[in-house]
Amino acid sequence: MESETQPKGTPRRGFLSWVSSMTMFGGLAAGYGTLAAIAGRFLFPSNHPDNWQFVATLENLVVGQSLSYRTPGGARIVVARQATGDSLENFVALSSVCPHLGCAVHWEANNNRFFCPCHNGIFDSGGKATGGPPAAANQSLKKYPLKIENGLLYISLPAESIA
Numbered sequence: 001m002e003s004e005t006q007p008k009g010t011p012r013r014g015f016l017s018w019v020s021s022m023t024m025f026g027g028l029a030a031g032y033g034t035l036a037a038i039a040g041r042f043l044f045p046s047n048h049p050d051n052w053q054f055v056a057t058l059e060n061l062v063v064g065q066s067l068s069y070r071t072p073g074g075a076r077i078v079v080a081r082q083a084t085g086d087s088l089e090n091f092v093a094l095s096s097v098c099p100h101l102g103c104a105v106h107w108e109a110n111n112n113r114f115f116c117p118c119h120n121g122i123f124d125s126g127g128k129a130t131g132g133p134p135a136a137a138n139q140s141l142k143k144y145p146l147k148i149e150n151g152l153l154y155i156s157l158p159a160e161s162i163a
């Protein structure tokens, strides 16, 4: 008889209230956690570029040849294979924009140099200016890190050249 005097559903209401509260706290924690993670990446950007982008298979980049690569952000890069062998030192990736007035620089395998035809700008195989106006102004080509994995060539790009 006593059990009939207690209102039915009280334990169930308590449980549902508890589940509702926990769900709300979980949602708030997930929301603020995501916001904190985004803010942290914005306020403390990584100094270690890890934006590796596929460039080419090693077999498709013949010794002495180069290819033009354009980043998703529009930066123009020339990637050259300068010697035989699949080791990393035989490849180089440099900005193909001349630091003098912005003409396109290209790889000349027979002269082992990069060349800008606009004002005869000359750069060595590593991108250091050695002749013409870029050398006079000590303006070299920007170099990009490369890596090789399983016969594939990748380039590391700064975040601003991807966006």
Ligand code: FES
Pocket: 098, 099, 100, 101, 102, 103, 116, 117, 118, 119, 120, 121, 132, 133, 134
């Ligand atoms: S733009 Fe390249 S040397 Fe002038």
